[in-house]
Structure formats: structure tokens, C-alpha cells
Amino acid sequence: MMDVALKLFAQKGYPNTKISEIVAAANVAQGTFYWYFKSKQEIVIQLIAEGQESLLKVISQGYRKQGGTVEDMVQASTQLMNDLLNFAESNRHLMALLFIEGKSGDEAIRKATTEVLVAIEQAFRRNIERAVELNMLPNTIDIPLRASILAILIEGMISRWLFGTGYDLNHLPTRPAGEMAAEVARFEFYGLLGS
Amino acid sequence: MMDVALKLFAQKGYPNTKISEIVAAANVAQGTFYWYFKSKQEIVIQLIAEGQESLLKVISQGYRKQGGTVEDMVQASTQLMNDLLNFAESNRHLMALLFIEGKSGDEAIRKATTEVLVAIEQAFRRNIERAVELNMLPNTIDIPLRASILAILIEGMISRWLFGTGYDLNHLPTRPAGEMAAEVARFEFYGLLGS
Amino acid sequence: MMDVALKLFAQKGYPNTKISEIVAAANVAQGTFYWYFKSKQEIVIQLIAEGQESLLKVISQGYRKQGGTVEDMVQASTQLMNDLLNFAESNRHLMALLFIEGKSGDEAIRKATTEVLVAIEQAFRRNIERAVELNMLPNTIDIPLRASILAILIEGMISRWLFGTGYDLNHLPTRPAGEMAAEVARFEFYGLLGS
Amino acid sequence: MMDVALKLFAQKGYPNTKISEIVAAANVAQGTFYWYFKSKQEIVIQLIAEGQESLLKVISQGYRKQGGTVEDMVQASTQLMNDLLNFAESNRHLMALLFIEGKSGDEAIRKATTEVLVAIEQAFRRNIERAVELNMLPNTIDIPLRASILAILIEGMISRWLFGTGYDLNHLPTRPAGEMAAEVARFEFYGLLGS
DNA sequence: CATGAATGAGTGTTCATTCAT
DNA sequence: AATGAATGAACACTCATTCAT
Numbered sequence: 001m002m003d004v005a006l007k008l009f010a011q012k013g014y015p016n017t018k019i020s021e022i023v024a025a026a027n028v029a030q031g032t033f034y035w036y037f038k039s040k041q042e043i044v045i046q047l048i049a050e051g052q053e054s055l056l057k058v059i060s061q062g063y064r065k066q067g068g069t070v071e072d073m074v075q076a077s078t079q080l081m082n083d084l085l086n087f088a089e090s091n092r093h094l095m096a097l098l099f100i101e102g103k104s105g106d107e108a109i110r111k112a113t114t115e116v117l118v119a120i121e122q123a124f125r126r127n128i129e130r131a132v133e134l135n136m137l138p139n140t141i142d143i144p145l146r147a148s149i150l151a152i153l154i155e156g157m158i159s160r161w162l163f164g165t166g167y168d169l170n171h172l173p174t175r176p177a178g179e180m181a182a183e184v185a186r187f188e189f190y191g192l193l194g195s
Numbered sequence: 196m197m198d199v200a201l202k203l204f205a206q207k208g209y210p211n212t213k214i215s216e217i218v219a220a221a222n223v224a225q226g227t228f229y230w231y232f233k234s235k236q237e238i239v240i241q242l243i244a245e246g247q248e249s250l251l252k253v254i255s256q257g258y259r260k261q262g263g264t265v266e267d268m269v270q271a272s273t274q275l276m277n278d279l280l281n282f283a284e285s286n287r288h289l290m291a292l293l294f295i296e297g298k299s300g301d302e303a304i305r306k307a308t309t310e311v312l313v314a315i316e317q318a319f320r321r322n323i324e325r326a327v328e329l330n331m332l333p334n335t336i337d338i339p340l341r342a343s344i345l346a347i348l349i350e351g352m353i354s355r356w357l358f359g360t361g362y363d364l365n366h367l368p369t370r371p372a373g374e375m376a377a378e379v380a381r382f383e384f385y386g387l388l389g390s
Numbered sequence: 391m392m393d394v395a396l397k398l399f400a401q402k403g404y405p406n407t408k409i410s411e412i413v414a415a416a417n418v419a420q421g422t423f424y425w426y427f428k429s430k431q432e433i434v435i436q437l438i439a440e441g442q443e444s445l446l447k448v449i450s451q452g453y454r455k456q457g458g459t460v461e462d463m464v465q466a467s468t469q470l471m472n473d474l475l476n477f478a479e480s481n482r483h484l485m486a487l488l489f490i491e492g493k494s495g496d497e498a499i500r501k502a503t504t505e506v507l508v509a510i511e512q513a514f515r516r517n518i519e520r521a522v523e524l525n526m527l528p529n530t531i532d533i534p535l536r537a538s539i540l541a542i543l544i545e546g547m548i549s550r551w552l553f554g555t556g557y558d559l560n561h562l563p564t565r566p567a568g569e570m571a572a573e574v575a576r577f578e579f580y581g582l583l584g585s
Numbered sequence: 586m587m588d589v590a591l592k593l594f595a596q597k598g599y600p601n602t603k604i605s606e607i608v609a610a611a612n613v614a615q616g617t618f619y620w621y622f623k624s625k626q627e628i629v630i631q632l633i634a635e636g637q638e639s640l641l642k643v644i645s646q647g648y649r650k651q652g653g654t655v656e657d658m659v660q661a662s663t664q665l666m667n668d669l670l671n672f673a674e675s676n677r678h679l680m681a682l683l684f685i686e687g688k689s690g691d692e693a694i695r696k697a698t699t700e701v702l703v704a705i706e707q708a709f710r711r712n713i714e715r716a717v718e719l720n721m722l723p724n725t726i727d728i729p730l731r732a733s734i735l736a737i738l739i740e741g742m743i744s745r746w747l748f749g750t751g752y753d754l755n756h757l758p759t760r761p762a763g764e765m766a767a768e769v770a771r772f773e774f775y776g777l778l779g780s
Numbered sequence: 781c782a783t784g785a786a787t788g789a790g791t792g793t794t795c796a797t798t799c800a801t
Numbered sequence: 802a803a804t805g806a807a808t809g810a811a812c813a814c815t816c817a818t819t820c821a822t
Contacts, residue, residue: 013299015210019792029808031795036806040792070388103362104208104299114361121360128387138389145370145378146387148355149348156347165316166309167298175340183340191386192323192341193265194333214817224783226820235817403689405600409813419787424814426785460778493752494598494689504751511750518777528779535760535768536777542741543734550733555706556699557688565730573730581776582713582731583655584723604796614804616799625796 001026001036006047010096011169014044014105041108044101048112051094055116058087059123073136074189077127081154081181088158089177096169099159121151150188157184196221196231201242205291206364209239209300236303239296243307246289250311253282254318268331269380272322276349276376283353284372291364294354316346345383352379391416391426396437400486401559404434404495431498434491438502441484445506448477449513463526464575467517471544471571478548479567486559489549511541540578547574586611586621591632595681596754599629599690626693629686633697636679640701643672644708658721659770662712666739666766673743674762681754684744706736735773742769 004025008017019040023033037043061083088095102113125147131137161180164171173180186194199220203212214235218225232238256278283290297308320342326332356375359366368375381389394415398407409430413423427433451473478485492503515537521527551570554561563570576584589610593602604625608615622628646668673680687698710732716722746765749756758765771779 015299016301018790030793030810031808032806034793034795035808100298103295104210106211110362118360137387141387141389142378145375146382149352149379149382152351152355153344153348156351157344160343160347165313167305180340183337184344187341187344187386189386189388191382191384191388192332192336193384193386194336213815225785225818226783227781229818230781230783405689406691408811420789420814421787421816422785424816425787430813490688493685494600496601500752508750527777531777531779532768535765536772538745539738539742539769539772542745543738546737546741547734550737555703557695570730573727574734577731577734577776579776579778581772581774581778582722582726582735583774583776584726603794615797615806616804617802619797620802620804 001028001033002043002047002050005043006093006097009044009047009101010093014097014101014109041106044097044109045112047094047097048102048109048116051091051098052112052116052119054091054094055087056119058083059120068134070136070189073131074185077188078181078185081157081184082177084154085158085161085177085181088162089173092162092169095158095162096167099155099163100167117151117155120154121147124150124154153184153188196223196228197238197242197245200238201288201292204239204242204296205288209292209296209304236301239292239300239304240307242289242292243297243304243311246286246293247307247311247314249286249289250282251314253278254315263329265331265384268326269384272383273376273380276352276379277372279349280353280356280372280376283357284368287357287364290353290357291362294350294358295362312346312350315349316342319345319349348379348383391418391423392433392437392440395433396483396487399434399437399491400483404487404491404499431496434487434499435502437484437487438492438499438506441481441488442502442506442509444481444484445477446509448473449510458524460526460579463521464579467578468571468575471547471574472568474544475548475551475567475571478552479563482552482559485548485552486557489545489553490557507541507545510544511537514540514544543574543578586613586618587628587632587635590628591678591682594629594632594686595678599682599686599694626691629682629694630697632679632682633687633694633701636676636683637697637701637704639676640672640679641704643668644705653719655721655774658716659774662773663766663770666742666769667762669739670743670746670762670766673747674758677747677754680743680747681752684740684748685752702736702740705739706732709735709739738769738773 001022005017005022008022008025011017012021019033020030023030037046059080098113098116101109102117103110125143128137128141128143128146128150132139132141132143157180159167161173161175162171163169196217200212200217203217203220206212207216214228215225218228232241254275293308293311296304297312298305320338323332323336323338323341323345327334327336327338352375354362356368356370357366358364391412395407395412398412398415401407402411409423410420412433413420427436449470488503488506491499492507493500515533518527518531518533518536518540522529522531522533547570549557551563551565552561553559586607590602590607593607593610596602597606604618605615607628608618622631644665683698683701686694687702688695710728713722713726713728713731713735717724717726717728742765744752746758746760747756748754
């Protein structure tokens with residue numbers, strides 16, 4: 001039931017998805033929904049929590065590589081971006097839920113998604129801090145702001161890559177994840193002016 | 196009536212705002228709403244259209260400065276960012292509507308906000324193209340992608356600066372617009388590694 | 391709408407009466423109900439409150455007669471009983487609501503009806519106190535208990551007279567109010583052993 | 586299971602008590618209920634029937650004493666009232682069910698409780714008839730009415746003694762059963778004017 | 781221009797009951 | 802005997818929209 005609910009929420013939005021549609025798609029009776037979930041809100045929260053877990057797993061496995069040179073750092077970042085994009089691609093519906101419902105919707109839902117985004121930001125923050133310690137990044141930079149910028153970047157990038165500018169669930173990524181990841185990581189470190 | 200509707204939409208979200216609340220806040224009768232607007236949807240669309248106009252005005256006035264050096268370019272970008280942040284700060288409710296409802300909500304609403312975002316992206320794109328022509332940026336870069344990245348960046352930055360990570364309408368910007376603009380413009384051109 | 395609701399509540403009981411039935415009987419749309427009443431519960435509370443008011447008016451007008459002899463007292467009591475019975479007879483539905491829903495039902499409803507019954511009891515209590523002061527009743531009696539007994543008596547009597555033993559809304563009083571009132575007043579003062 | 590159901594029905598009322606609550610309190614599965622009882626209604630009916638039996642046993646044992654004088658009669662009545670009050674006190678939940686659900690609720694439930702009340706009334710009626718035959722009561726009195734009045738009296742008295750005016754299940758009797766019984770029996774025979 | 785009473789389709793949720801195991 | 806997952810009809814309440822004044 002959760003898969004079909006996730007799909008419907010992603011396609012039509014949480015408020016526009018009726019319980020009756022979920023149960024119809026899942027081929028169970030209306031009452032059955034309430035055997036498994038306390039309310040409509042509970043299923044989204046649960047969906048988001050599950051998604052958070054998988055997503056954080058990806059992130060925590062991301063930045064493993066360590067190395068001395070700047071290129072190693074770019075490498076590692078590219079790797080993380082790539083992992084995230086791959087995850088996002090195979091979890092389109094989840095990403096839609098996170099990016100779309102997370103912004104509007106009921107307080108409780110917003111709170112749940114915010115946690116996910118904060119977690120991403122903190123992962124970036126830790127990485128920047130480490131890099132500064134290793135003298136790979138200038139210690140003059142405003143770390144929290146930069147972490148924020150990176151989180152924004154990755155979030156927006158995933159969102160646009162997956163759904164295009166119009167948040168269209170049927171939009172197809174126009175370039176491979178690897179290429180995208182490389183471009184963004186490059187921008188991350190070198191900006192518009194390039195290497 | 197439009198101001199109070201904008202405020203309510205921003206505070207509670209479009210689907211959670213009832214016509215009855217709007218008219219109550221505007222001190223008119225329920226029927227009066229329908230003398231001014233064809234439907235609930237129409238008022239949002241109209242609200243977004245008005246917002247789009249003002250926002251585009253800001254953008255079009257932004258990149259006026261021309262100049263030969265890279266620093267001129269950074270300057271100009273900082274200026275634009277600054278203008279956008281200032282506009283956003285004095286139009287919090289509009290920005291909330293744009294960033295929040297623009298992602299979820301009905302097709303028509305999403306379409307309206309998408310136009311605004313596309314316009315921003317195109318403004319950046321034109322600027323990058325010009326810079327490449329002037330040999331101020333390497334001609335190897337993927338222009339649409341970079342424009343996209345910039346649009347993402349500015350969008351996410353405004354959103355977080357105004358509302359914090361949790362999309363909280365009562366969040367207060369923690370740093371002055373000017374400082375924020377400078378930091379972001381710097382990142383835009385030089386990336387994490389700095390100038 | 392209130393009349394038809396009262397009738398339906400009396401006939402079928404509060405929980406068994408659907409809003410849809412009320413509006414159907416009142417020939418208005420479902421939503422109209424909620425224009426006038428906040429909830430299903432609110433209409434009963436209102437109904438009971440109105441009933442309480444009329445009922446208390448009857449009671450307060452009841453014991454007006456004053457007099458020196460015991461027979462005057464019996465007279466006055468008969469008069470009150472008679473007034474109450476007449477009121478009850480022309481407000482069958484209200485009495486049903488009071489006696490039936492007042493005992494079960496939601497806390498709020500029970501509380502509302504309890505007030506009515508307490509008011510009746512206090513009217514009796516004041517009368518007994520006055521009679522004791524005038525030495526028309528022995529000052530050895532337990533006043534609150536006796537007031538309670540009288541309240542019970544009148545309540546039960548009305549209930550059975552109107553609805554029979556089986557709380558049947560279609561039951562018809564088998565004897566005239568006046569006769570009933572006289573019998574009960576007689577019992578009130580002289581008990582089974584009679585005058 | 587019946588005990589816990591009785592308790593719950595008394596506490597929350599029949600319609601507000603869910604099967605799920607009964608089985609939860611009885612620590613069995615939902616389906617188990619339907620192995621023991623055909624329906625929710627059936628368990629109440631059964632509960633009432635059991636209660637009726639015990640109650641009638643008390644009543645039939647009540648008026649055993651015979652005697653020539655009026656005081657003997659008052660004695661006997663006091664004894665019966667006392668027995669009833671004691672029974673009621675140790676069967677609070679049952680009494681609540683009888684007095685509360687008996688008035689509202691489904692036809693079948695009302696019918697079941699009515700039987701109990703009719704039985705009480707008939708016990709009183711027989712006693713009055715006997716007393717009239719023995720010339721202990723004037724033969725001018727309206728026997729059925731008086732029986733009715735007595736039934737009302739005892740019913741209301743038990744109800745108020747146990748639950749107070751507000752039908753509060755947690756109310757505690759404020760005076761001992763014996764005292765209460767004596768007072769009521771005295772009123773029964775002598776009325777307000779006393780012996 | 782404006783009112784506010786009236787509408788009615790729509791929806792989340794409840795809960796007695798069933799039934800395969 | 803007992804389980805507990807599954808059912809589905811029922812119901813209170815919401816709210817955008819209409820319309821007679």
C-alpha cells in the first residue's frame with residue numbers, strides 16, 4: 001500500500017490524493033487503510049521517514065574517500081553527487097514527495113522533510129570543515145553559509161534534473177548522472193570561472 | 196483583498212486557506228469575493244502574475260553594468276543578487292507563494308510560477324552568454340546547465356535566507372542582504388576554492 | 391429546523407438521528423445545517439437550553455399561591471404539578487429529549503439536562519423550606535432528601551404519564567392532567583395512608 | 586468478557602462503547618467476541634436479562650414479612666428498600682445500564698429494561714393490593730397509580746443515591762442504605778406531613 | 781457593488797461484522 | 802476456541818461556489 005500511496009502522492013500531491021484512490025489502486029477496501037495507518041497524514045510521515053533513512057545512508061557512504069590533493073576532493077564530491085543522483089533517479093516518487101510536499105503541506109509533514117534537508121546540509125558542513133582543517137580550503141570562508149549553498153545546489157540540481165523546471169513528474173533527465181555530477185562538483189570548487 | 200489573500204496563502208498555504216478566511220480578514224461578505232475574482236484559483240494566478248512582473252523588473256534592471264574585468268562582472272552579479280534579496284525581503288509573502296505553492300498545488304498555479312522561475316534562469320543565461328562572448332568566461336562551459344545552476348542557487352538562497360531551512364514564515368534573515376549577495380556572487384565565480 | 395430536529399431526536403434518539411435526516415425533513419441542503427449550527431451537538435444543547443428556559447418559567451410561576459392551611463399547600467402543589475403536566479403534554483418532544491438523552495449521551499448533553507433537573511429540585515427545596523418556616527411541615531424532616539424525592543417523583547410521573555413504562559413516544563396519557571396532579575400532590579403530603 | 590463489557594457500557598454508554606474496546610479490555614482478539622456473542626446488541630440484552638433475574642430475586646424475597654399493624658407494613662417496606670439499595674450498591678454497573686441505556690438506545694434494549702421496571706412495579710402493586718385487602722390501606726386509592734408512583738420513587742431514589750443528580754458513575758452514596766431506606770419508606774406511607 | 785444565506789458534492793474516518801486460518 | 806486482518810456502509814463535517822436581493 002505504501003508504494004502506491006507514494007506514487008499517487010508524487011503524481012497528484014498529498015492534498016489532492018484521496019484515500020479512496022489509494023485503496024482503489026492497492027485493491028483493498030477503504031477500511032483496510034485504517035488498519036495499517038492511523039490517518040492519511042501518518043502514511044506520508046512514514047513514507048518520508050523511510051526515505052530519509054535510505055537517503056542518509058547514501059550520504060553517509062558518500063564522502064568516504066580521503067586524499068591529499070584538490071583533485072581528490074573534487075573526485076570525492078563528484079562521487080557523492082553521483083550517488084545522490086543515482087539514488088534520486090531510482091526513487092523519483094520519493095524525491096517528488098520530499099521536494100514538493102516538504103515545502104507546503106501540513107506542519108507535521110514539513111517538519112519531517114526539513115529534517116532530511118538539514119541532514120544533507122550537515123553532511124556537507126562536516127566535509128567542508130574537514131577540508132579546511134587539512135588546509136585544502138582557505139580558512140577564511142564562511143562555513144555554514146557555504147554548506148547551505150551546497151545543500152541548496154544539490155537539492156535544486158536533483159529537482160531540476162529529475163523534474164525539469166516545471167516540476168513535471170514525467171520529465172526525463174536529459175543528461176547522464178555521471179556527467180551532471182562532474183559538472184556540478186566542478187562548479188562547486190571552481191565556480192563559473194572554472195579550473 | 197489581494198494583500199490579505201497573499202498574506203494568508205503565504206502563512207497557511209493555498210489549499211489550507213479558505214475563502215471564508217480571506218473575506219473575514221478583508222471584512223467583506225463571502226459573496227463579494229466572487230464579484231472580484233472568478234474563483235479561488237484565479238486570485239492566486241493573478242497574485243503570481245503581479246509578482247512576476249515586479250520581479251522581472253528587478254532582474255531586468257539588475258545586470259546593467261558592463262565592464263571589461265572579471266571584478267566588474269562579480270560586481271555586477273553582486274548587484275543583481277543584492278537587488279533580488281532586497282526585493283524578496285520586502286515581498287516575503289510573495290516569495291513564499293512563489294517558492295512554496297509553485298511546487299505543489301494545481302497545475303495552473305504551478306504553470307504560473309514556473310514562468311517566473313524560467314524568466315530568472317533566462318536572465319542568467321543571457322548574462323553568461325554575453326560574458327563568454329567577451330571572453331570573460333571560458334567558452335568550454337555548458338551554458339544552459341550553468342544558468343540552471345545559478346537560478347537554483349539564487350532561488351534556494353533567497354528561500355533559505357528568508358525562511359530558514361524549515362520554510363518558516365516568521366524566520367528572520369540572519370545576515371544583511373549585502374553581505375549575503377557578496378558571498379554568493381563570489382561563490383558563483385570562484386567556487387569553494389575562492390578567488 | 392430546530393423543531394424538526396427536536397422531533398427526530400425525540401423519536402429516534404440523538405445518536406440515531408442523522409444530520410441528513412434532519413435536513414431532509416427540513417427541506418434544506420446538508421450544508422445549510424452547518425450555517426445555523428456549529429455541530430450536531432450544538433443543536434441539542436441549544437434545544438435543551440431553550441427547553442430549560444420555558445420549563446423554569448413554568449416552575450417559577452407555579453408555587454405562587456401562599457396560604458396558611460395545609461390544604462392551601464396541597465392546593466398550591468397540585469397547581470404546580472398541573473402546570474408542569476400541561477407544559478409537558480404540549481412539549482412531548484422536549485420532555486423526551488430531556489428524560490432520555492439527558493441520561494445517556496455525550497457529557498455536554500448530560501450536563502445541559504442535569505442543570506434543568508437540578509433547577510426543578512431547587513424549586514421544590516425552596517418551597518419545602520418555606521413551609522417548614524411557616525410551621526406547616528415538621529422541622530424534623532431531611533429537607534434536601536425530601537426535595538430530591540419530590541423531584542424524582544415529578545420527573546418519573548411526567549415521564550410515565552407521557553410515555554408509559556416503555557418510553558414509547560406514541561403512548562397517550564391515560565388520565566387527565568388535573569386528576570393526575572391531584573393524586574400526586576395528595577401522595578406528596580399524605581403518602582400511601584392518605585389524608 | 587461480560588463483566589468488562591458491563592463496566593464499559595456503564596462508564597461510556599452503550600453506543601459509545603466499541604467492540605474493539607471491550608475485547609482490548611478483555612485481552613482477546615476482535616473476532617473472539619463474535620464467537621461468544623452474535624452481535625453487540627446481544628451482549629447487552631444478555632447483560633440486562635441476567636441483571637433482571639438477580640434483581641427480581643431480591644424483590645421477591647423482599648416483602649416476606651407479614652403483619653397486622655401499619656408499623657409492620659412500614660417495616661416491611663423499609664426492608665425491601667434496604668435490600669434493593671444494597672443490591673444496587675453492589676451492582677452499580679448493572680444499575681447504570683438499566684437506568685441509562687434503558688431509556689434511550691435501540692428498541693430491543695429498551696424493551697429488555699422495561700421488563701425489569703414493570704416487574705418492580707408489579708411487586709409493589711401486589712403488596713398494595715394485599716394491604717388494601719387487609720384494610721391497612723384505604724380502599725379508595727387508585728392502586729395502579731400508586732404502584733406506579735412507588736416504582737418511580739424507588740427507581741429515582743436508587744438512581745440519585747448511586748449516581749447523584751448528574752448520573753456520574755463515580756459519585757459516592759452520601760448516606761447509608763439503611764437510613765435512606767427508612768426515610769423513603771416513611772415518605773411512602775406518610776408523605777411530607779410525616780407520621 | 782455588495783450581501784449572506786443556501787447549496788451539495790466531496791472526503792477522512794469510524795466501527796460492527798465477517799472469515800480464512 | 803480463537804485470531805486478527807479485512808471489509809464497506811455509514812456519517813459528520815467542509816468549503817468553493819451560487820444567487821436572490
